[in-house]
Amino acid sequence: MHLGIVKMIGRRILIALPILGVVSVLLFVVLRLLPVDPAAMSMAPNATLEEIAAKRIEMGLDRSLPEQYAIWIGRVLQGDFGTSSHFRRPVIGLVVETLPQTIELVALGIVVATVLGLAGGLWMFHVRGTYQEPVVDFGSTLLMSIPEFLWALFFILLFGVALELLPFVGRLSATYSRPNATGFLLFDALAVGRIDIFLDALRHMVLPALALGIAFAPSIMRVLRSSLLDVYHEDYIHQARLRGIPERTLLTRHALKNAILPTLSLMGVQFGFMFGGTLLVEVIYSYPGMGNLMVDAVRNADLPIIQAVGLTYAAIVLVINTVVDALYLVLNPKLRAAA
Amino acid sequence: MSLLVARGLTVSATIAGKTVQALRELDFALAPGRMMGLVGESGAGKSMIGRTIAQVLPPGFRVSGGSLTFDGRDLVTMDARSRRDLLGKDIAFIPQEPLSALNPVFTIGQQIDEHLARLGVCDRGERRERALAMFDAVHLPHGADLLTKYPHQLSGGMCQRVLIAMAFASRPRLVVADEPTTALDVTIQARIVQLIREMQEKSGTAVVFITHDLKLAAQICDEILVLYAGRPVERGPARTVFASPTHPYTRCLQLANPNLSGPRRALHSLPEQMPGLLGQLALDGCRFAPRCPLVEDACRRAEPPTVVTGADHAAACLRAASTASIAAPAIGTVPAGTGSGGPLVTVDAVTKRYALGGGFLSSRRHFDAVKGVSLAIARNEFVGVVGESGSGKSTLAKLIVGLETPTAGSIVMGGRDVTDGSRLARQARLDTVQMVFQDPQSALNPRRRVASIVTQAMEAGARATTWDERLARARELLREIGLPPETATRYPSQLSGGQRQRVNIARALCTTPKVLVADEIVSGLDVSVQAQLLNLLLRLRDEFGFSMLFISHDLSVVRYLCSRVLVMWRGEVVETGPTETVFANPQHPYTRMLLAAVPPDDPAAAWNPLDEVERLTA
């Protein structure tokens, strides 16, 4: 059984690596379409044309596209994503700084989405066939129609401006300085024993995480509800009922374990998308994560950052997919036998 | 005292604003330890009885009259908690589809454990012991291994044994078995039915055995209750009901089933079909009257009373005394094909190999679905192919019509090998062969009207055809297959199962092919509809003259239709010859096992299904 999972994860990684390779090629090609000169961008504004030409040769921009790609990917594999033309710093440092912030935010968002999604799905299933059903149904369509950045703005208006309950700018109040260790702020704050910093950081995360979570919860609700409805049409539920198993056990033991499977595969896709959702949410909350970095880079046409962050996003999505696949395998004996 | 008693039990529903009755004034009394066969075609209401016992009726249905008592307690008015206490303990159920009746995410062990825990076996180790003992009782070997297996790792027959073990675990007083063998292969069916009988006798349980097979019920049950359109039409001791039925419907049902031994007799085919829930509202009198060969005016006026026709034997019919006059004459053997002009289709040493699995982490294995099969179909000849699931008979059909390409061997039609995939080969196939598919639900495009479906071939032709031309041809085809012309503008969803299968056949006949390949085309149908179609095929052959490769798991149907038969087992033809010879004197152990699995035509005769063929060949 464990061997099957290890094998399957191995197979997933073997599939993921070529995908990541193709992604890197695509990223490279798309961004070469850009009508800006990476060499000129990477230098001070007062550089002479000769200096720029020399830089072009140094950066390999006079070579063919496949050669340029080979040079670039060679450096990337050594952890060198080049230098940001805007920040004048190595890109890898910027990514290492911002990625943990985004991961913390998404992790919290995933918790919110999962709790809301599963609870909501169960509730929607519970009210099936009652007069509440159409209302709940309409409500879920309404919730589905609100993307995360609208929630983000709405929460700012409500909790930030109107009620003044929670902060909505930045990662930490100006009075604190951030402890440095792993880069994961919540973790570092606890590690140095600063509960106050931990709580302050958490308060700054509540609104963005809530916005992310609540935006991704409705689709989870709906899939759980419809999978539960499907499962309740299955023979084994009928047969278990005929064995005298109480309705409550039917739901919690027999139905839920089956209905969670399609829900889980949806969650895998959704959580990958959630990383994309952080983009605008981080901008709106001035949250110093990778999304903010990306949007800045796009505005400044800062190619090395866009490439690095793009690749990082792809890698994260593939990791999430692998984790979800592994979980799916643990929960689904049919696939486990096949693996 | 009787264990399960129904008195005037009526189950109703409201459909389209009208109150309809799925079960109507049902009376029976089942004594402890007895086995009652509940016989009827689909829609007769037989499954509704099981659902009424457990009070899990489909949405909208309710018990609207009468009573149903178990051990003197009314199951209908009983509160939900006490009823649930009975379920699984005193009343147990054996399902129709064993594979889907076990929860796929739990092991067999976990599911049995849960059941035993509910029965009050507190100690875990004791539950395990009990489970292993249960497996022994239902003859499941390697019990300890089985506990850790998931349902999908087991065959349908094994799952059904597990479910039977669970049903009898509590030594219940009543077991309801709802078509417990329909989804299984013939040879396994026989073993399962006998197992239920064995367990029933061992624990002295009363059994309600729901089935569409009158012969099977007569073989294993003590008494029989025949249902028609929600109404009980005949009840009595099993063998008496089978030997001398007193309701015309029972008699017709019996005569609609082809026999496997003795002289081949004509099939009695009832016209049309059983009325649906809404259709019954239009009938004032006997619900069988529109189809009854003995009908008289009085039958249509009021529902006939139940009359006693013998010891414990009763029928709801005014003409019960004349039932024996319905007869089906003996007819000769099936005419053989004509040899002149050589065979229409020649299959020579055809093999189809499939790759299994095959990733780079697992070694590539393969499996031969069809292995070196040869056959020839002569003009006007009906050739039968029998075998169980996995025997390769459906793959053979697909190879012949060109839905699959053989790995080796040749298929010759119209003088050329048609396996090379060329345009000429495709044309040769189009000129020679057409296929009738098993499941009309899947074979008829739900978005096309019947006229468009049956004349689909005209749409493919090079010459453009007008809708009027097609409509005319469609009417012609519909008349030939016995459907009213107004069917032409209907959609498949507006037709009954039997009508759909006729449309399915009509489409294949549109281009007047020389050979029809028919894959299990009557297996999903009720007996009376099956008889209609079998007779239709024989009539069509007389009228048009075509050959047919008729694939079926049902030996008696093959005997009725085909002059020659091929027995397939694990991709190979293990025996072939004239149908009468093969069935009368089978040579291969597998053929013998197939024949032995069919309940004998005479229910009084002993029925000894054989063990698995591996043991026989070893």
Add this chain to the structure above:
Amino acid sequence: MSAAAASAMRILPAWMRSGRVIIGLLIVATVVACALFAPWLAPHDPEEQDLLAQLLPPFWQSGADPLYPLGTDALGRCVLSRLIWGARVAMTVAVIAAFGAMILGAILAHVAGYLGGAVDWTISRAVDVWMSFPPVVLSLILMTGLGAGVRNVILAIILVDWTRFCRVLRSEVLVIARKDYVAAARLVGFSHTRTLLREVLPATVPLLITLLSIEMAVAVIVEAILSYVGMSVEANIPAWGQMIADARREIHHAPWGLVLPILAILITVLGFNLLGDGLRRTLDVRLNQTREG
């Protein structure tokens, strides 16, 4: 309801009797009308700045100017007019991009699902590569490469969202291609193209329409996101996302400036989603068949 009206209702196809479809259609029709007739509907030129009337509140608040029913923004531009003109960008993008993504995705899905084998493998892997980017990230990257402008927004959405159609439709095509009636069509002499067009495509059309409606909602959101970060239309064309970005700066002085474009997006998206949802419920043949059967 009178008997005549009731029978008239019965003649209407099921999808036209669904409350969701009707509400969805009404909302969508209103927004489309705003987009089409913006020059006549809008009381002001959306770019006209009235520097004496900056950040006026909407009509229900004190200090409102009846000339500007929904108030003005920081540059004194009429919010109502900008909302109406904003519908133009939103609808242009939604309709063209959704159709484009549908055509690209549907063709690939049908080819992949029907032919199977190597073609299917290639297309499925392409979808995998695409899906390894969160859509917003991919469209931002594409916009960086393509440059700003409505045409490029549309192109970016098509290039990103064809996978939504392809993934869902492909599995539907797989189910239908396995139906015996598809095999039967081949056996009576249909060519592959004819089988695909006459047997498979009609069965996927309901799903196609549903996905199209939902994709329009997605396109409205993506366009808003892109214009929020200034990657969509040129600065002199009013767009909802841009209005939000402008109002975000004045959030403490003029919160309603933020609320109005948010509402515009929300209602439009809701309209498309209701329409899609209602169509899915009423057009889904498989769903209806299982209910009957």
